[in-house]
Amino acid sequence: MVINNWHQKLEDLYDQMVEWRRHFHQYPELSFEEVETPKLIAEILTDLGIEVRTSVGGRGVVGIIRGGNPGKTVALRADFDALPIQDEKDVPYKSKVPGVMHACGHDGHTATLLGVAKVLSEVREELSGNVVLIHQHAEEKAPGGAVEMIADGCLEGVDAIFGYHLASPAPLGFVGTRKGPVMAAADSFEVTIYGKGGHGSAPHETVDSIIVATQVINQLQLLVSRQVDPIKTAVLSVGSFHAGVANNVISDKAHFTGTVRSFDPEVRGYLEREFKTIVEGVCTALHAKAEIRYERGYSPVVNHDKETDLFFKVAKDLLGADKVAEIPPITGGEDFGAYLERVPGAFFHVGAANPDGREMFTHHHPKFDIDERALVIAGKTMLSLTYHYLNEHQETSLDDSKNDLLSQIQQRPI
Template sequence: MSELKERIERLYPQLVEWRRTFHQYPELSFQEVNTSRQVAEILGRLGLEVRTGIGGNGVTGLLRGSVSGPTVALRADMDALPIQDEKECEYRSRVPGVMHACGHDAHMSMLLGAAVLLSEMKESVKGNILFLFQHAEELVPGGAAQMIREGVLDGVDVVYGIHLWTPLPSGVVGFREGVLMAAADSFELEITGRGGHGGLPHEAVDAVAIASHVVVNLQTIISRRLDPLQSGVITVGTIQGGQAFNVIAEKCRLTGTVRSFDPVVREQLVKQIEEVIGATCRMYGADYEFNYIWGYPPVVNDPGETRRVAKVARQIVDSTHVREMQPMMAAEDFAYYLQERKGTFCFVGAGNAELGVTYPHHHPRFDIDEQAMKVGVELLIRSALDYLGETSGSAL
């Protein structure tokens, strides 16, 4: 076992304690007041240059190495989700209707662990490392864009992020050069017809029936108007209309999400969605109000930095456990950092069937194999040191 692995092993009980504390006291997006305070206190005790309130609840800690050089940013997200925790364990959420159902509690713990160990290795750091704790990843407009606007990337040369991922077995590292995750937009639609008696439909304009046609017609955009070699998703997630079984609804409200990888396709989809909605409503004599909300852009990893992290991962786990990922239609506001600086975003597996850790992200019984945090900590540390070592001429 390497010296670094031994240090991580000794720190592991603290990683678990941090993670379970965060898990028991989760805070929603833009409400991470106590979480950010706890993070700042730990960073302060390490002697780092701490900055708080960045873009809202964002926190950073800057470690200045033994010699001047470039700056690596390592990012973790802090917010939880509006989900009731249904797990039966001692560390289940104590906040009704709120839980860490995506692993952000562990992301914070891993980054704090990296901060502890890198602070102890300060003489080996040939440059600077910025520990970036971001609020509000789960909710548009997201914390990343807010922190960037307030200068969080000033002086930063490269940025790395890790997401624990239960669909991957614990300890597996997943990477991909180029596009990894999708752009994620949303829309709101209200259709206005003319209400009437359920037995006299010819005297009404049925908003629910029109909404049903809209849902079906929107899918023809993907099946008939989008190049089959391109990718896109249009999902109508909610339909709300009508108040009584024998009354034809005057209004019906729909909301949905739109996912894509390519900027041209993204623009094409929003144009065609409104065309389909407009044509369908006009055909049946209804009016409509349509609002399209631009969300996070796609996550596009820098090829060189992705190869670096994959190389480092093979030094940590068996090479068979370092795998190329397929692009996915999930989204992440880490994309904004990658629009500003080179870097990469990767996954570390945290699923474990033997422990019953098989539930997907955003599930009420979501949990992780906490052993995966060891891989995450080492990957953060070694990636940062590899970059700084290479740029200073003394790579690991």
């Protein structure tokens, strides 16, 4: 079977994919600051004889593989930016860039898609349609690279798109996703409370910005727990709080930031409106003023039914039904949702926890790592999705249709 040959080719590339992944891991680059990473990606794709566009949407790279037969166009996406975290792992491929590391698996995503690209470049004449390889910058930082690459035409002519994320908490060998919302909308806020400073011994002469800010934060927690339908998931978390300079001084200013996650568009809009109402209302009641910056970030990742069904079909054929799961929605954010707002597709997760007892750390942890065997599982799944999607939408020319009909007529007994 053709797909088995593709899978074998990818297995043969395992050492190469690991080498790519470890190179990217040692030389990570932050969102919107990627220079050498896209350059290397473009060089690899060019060496494979693939059409390449660089600087797509700023720093993205797009490769195009045109099949030997007519058909639809499917896009595959991987991200390649890193995070501002110090790598604390004791491994030979530890990051060589102080304060920057691949703590979310994007190096693995990139290596996987490069392996898939090499296989598809070798079998391009077997393809019934085209494949667009989207290597995206800046997934970790809003507004994200997806919207910029889409604006620059990376989805032109694309009929469907697939992407995946390595999951360090999930066991190696397992994959999963779901229909509908699979990852949350990720919005952010920044609030500065202005009061009236003074001596710590005379609070009655001040408007204590710290007290006001803590009251605001307490009321914001009630926004999710008491105003949002518990069936409709939402999260509001304050991630930083800064105020004051001395133990005997009441601060005239307090500043806090955080994130809001949701899946439902109505809930998302409600949270934004009520957030501002609560902050302004508490400040008014306590004689303070507020400066609010509330920004909508990534859209929720909402999988399309037909493409998700295809994922489950090929994943079960590849790994067995016991290794494929329908997972609950995840409140993490991902800008892959921007692609799914424009073309149908599906986003899935691939387990990358080492089954041999090695301690694994969650995403964005200074000791984050993956079991690199997950790259092959992810790559095979992407190849199967490509093969089955294009074959299901194979186009037959008019002349071929006539020949097939003529052949059928000639074979019928008279």
